[in-house]
Amino acid sequence: MAEFKIPQGTQQFMQDIQPEELRYHKKRVAITKVFTFDAAHHMHNYAGKCISLHGHTYRLEITISGYPNEIGMSIDFGQIKKIYTEVLEDKLDHRYLNETLPKMNTSVENVIVWIWEQIDAWLIDNGLKAEGFRIEELKLAETPNSWGTMKREWMEEA
Numbered sequence: 211m212a213e214f215k216i217p218q219g220t221q222q223f224m225q226d227i228q229p230e231e232l233r234y235h236k237k238r239v240a241i242t243k244v245f246t247f248d249a250a251h252h253m254h255n256y257a258g259k260c261i262s263l264h265g266h267t268y269r270l271e272i273t274i275s276g277y278p279n280e281i282g283m284s285i286d287f288g289q290i291k292k293i294y295t296e297v298l299e300d301k302l303d304h305r306y307l308n309e310t311l312p313k314m315n316t317s318v319e320n321v322i323v324w325i326w327e328q329i330d331a332w333l334i335d336n337g338l339k340a341e342g343f344r345i346e347e348l349k350l351a352e353t354p355n356s357w358g359t360m361k362r363e364w365m366e367e368a
Contacts, residue, residue, distance in 0.1 A: 229280070233280055233282040234278075235278065236278065237277070237278075238276065238277055239275060239284050240273050240274065240275040240346045240347075241273070241274055241275070241284060241285050241290065242271055242272065242273040243291060243294070244270070245269075245272070245294050245298075246267055246269050247270070247299070248265060248267050248268070248303065248304055249265060249302055249303065249305050249306070249307050250264065250306050250307065251264070251265075251266075251307040251316040252316075253315055253317065255315070256315070266352045266353065268350060268351060268352060269349075269350070269354075269357070270294075270325065270349070270350050271347070271349040271350075272329065272345070273346045274329075274333075274344065274345055274346065275344055276341070276344075285343055293329055293332050293333075296332070297328045297329060297331075298328060307321065318352055321350060322348055322350045322358045322359075322360045323365075325348060325350065326348055326360055326365060329348075333345070345365075346361070346362050347359065347362065348360045
């Protein structure tokens with residue numbers, strides 16, 4: 211049986227752990243951050259309920275991979291939040307998607323590719339793509355039981 215002990219102190223940098231010990235490995239790792247936003251939309255040329263204006267609380271999962279730096283981190287969760295806030299939030303949250311997005315049917319299949327393009331452009335413009343960071347996967351859910359997925363290899367095939 212394991213013996214549990216109360217720590218007597220916290221680990222001290224440069225005393226208990228050295229700078230060269232902070233990065234444990236040099237393997238690519240994917241980091242995921244989840245966001246929710248509320249938006250309205252409707253579908254054109256569609257024979258179903260979604261032809262009418264309606265809304266969802268969307269759930270967006272953004273997964274970006276990279277190699278850990280000297281302190282053992284790749285992309286920070288806060289950096290992914292910055293991307294969402296700077297690039298996506300004003301176009302998606304509490305918006306009528308048919309109005310704020312390019313002309314398209316605002317299906318999950320179309321919106322998820324548009325989101326990918328926005329994030330990818332941000333990574334390029336801010337030099338992160340050149341540093342080896344890349345989007346691995348996006349998931350966009352309209353409901354807890356219905357979502358679309360886009361993976362890096364699928365975007366590269368197109």
